[in-house]
Amino acid sequence: MKKRKYYSTKNKRNKKRNRLFLTYKFRIYPTAEQQQKMNLWFFILRRNFRLLVDWLHYLYRKKKKDIYRTFDQFAKKYLLEHNPLCDLIPSEVIDWQVKEFRSQISKYIKPSSCISYRKYRSFVFPAIRYLDIHKRNSRFVDINFPMLGRIKTRFHRQLKCKTIVNVKFTKISKHWYIHILCSVKPSHKNNAVGSVGVDIGIKNLITTSDGKVFKPFVPDIRLLVKIKKLEKQLMRKSPGSSNYIKLKEKIMKLRCKIYNAEVDYYHKITASLVNKNKKILLEHLNIAEMGNRSSAIRQLIQRRRWHLLLHHIEYKSVRDNCQLVWVDPAYTTQLCSMCGAKVYKRLSDRIHICPFCGLEIDRDFNAAINIRQRGIFGNI
Numbered sequence: 001m002k003k004r005k006y007y008s009t010k011n012k013r014n015k016k017r018n019r020l021f022l023t024y025k026f027r028i029y030p031t032a033e034q035q036q037k038m039n040l041w042f043f044i045l046r047r048n049f050r051l052l053v054d055w056l057h058y059l060y061r062k063k064k065k066d067i068y069r070t071f072d073q074f075a076k077k078y079l080l081e082h083n084p085l086c087d088l089i090p091s092e093v094i095d096w097q098v099k100e101f102r103s104q105i106s107k108y109i110k111p112s113s114c115i116s117y118r119k120y121r122s123f124v125f126p127a128i129r130y131l132d133i134h135k136r137n138s139r140f141v142d143i144n145f146p147m148l149g150r151i152k153t154r155f156h157r158q159l160k161c162k163t164i165v166n167v168k169f170t171k172i173s174k175h176w177y178i179h180i181l182c183s184v185k186p187s188h189k190n191n192a193v194g195s196v197g198v199d200i201g202i203k204n205l206i207t208t209s210d211g212k213v214f215k216p217f218v219p220d221i222r223l224l225v226k227i228k229k230l231e232k233q234l235m236r237k238s239p240g241s242s243n244y245i246k247l248k249e250k251i252m253k254l255r256c257k258i259y260n261a262e263v264d265y266y267h268k269i270t271a272s273l274v275n276k277n278k279k280i281l282l283e284h285l286n287i288a289e290m291g292n293r294s295s296a297i298r299q300l301i302q303r304r305r306w307h308l309l310l311h312h313i314e315y316k317s318v319r320d321n322c323q324l325v326w327v328d329p330a331y332t333t334q335l336c337s338m339c340g341a342k343v344y345k346r347l348s349d350r351i352h353i354c355p356f357c358g359l360e361i362d363r364d365f366n367a368a369i370n371i372r373q374r375g376i377f378g379n380i
């Protein structure tokens, strides 16, 4: 049998290049005039998007052989001709839109495939290399942007980066945010010692080989009750009316609150793992493949946001110089961590009881120990 290698390609690639991309999210408080301007930009970009999709379908119907080349050459020209409002936007922003559309062109190319005219809630300034920051007080600063002027920003964290790659503006239910993408040099210092095996599960989110258990995130029940009540009210309103829109924004705001709390929880868990250990051993799970098994498991995996968890561990380990090792996931739950015998378990069996050596521990804890052993000593 061919031996499979388990490692993260992304991690390796970033280490080779010796840089890491991080985004910092800040809330901004634009004035009414600036908001109006940015809303207009969203409108123009949305229209551009529709134009691009229609044009692509036209090319496809004509069965032009070199659709891609035509697109690369004439896309921006086409937009400038057909949408006179484009003059109101900085041309870099349109460049970025065309570039992003080009990268996802296969999604839109066939007219038969369903296309959602996605709502533009973000635009990107690709050309900003440094930020023009003016201090206001201890909490707020003013950042100067081209064509928008100074925008008040809640600067809750200092940027630790060499260069800025781009700045993205988003709007989430009346709130405006900027996402600053920076390229950071990974540190070579890490004072922690020791290694830990991590088992990611459904009932317990994370179980480590030193016996720590992190439960899944539970949202604030008062918020859930509130959302349900508002949704009931929403059903009685006629869609499109001002009351309907107001209620919908309220619901979205509460949902954002829950989501933010969840992401914060994930950051805290992963930071504690990375800070305390020099080496982290993880199962190499194929999440997409696992989801194919049954819809119930797929839903549970989505609700636990495993992809977010793995992503956080991955980038933090590169940033803080913590070694990440991916381990073959085969039989990590079934094998006994003491004697190595195979003990069959169903998903509902929560406790590992070994009939050969009498070991009786939690199922996930057993798996975490197996992962650690396999990562350090190799396959047994």
Ligand SMILES: [Zn+2]
Binding pocket: 336, 337, 338, 339, 340, 341, 354, 355, 356, 357, 358, 359
């Ligand atoms: Zn045993």
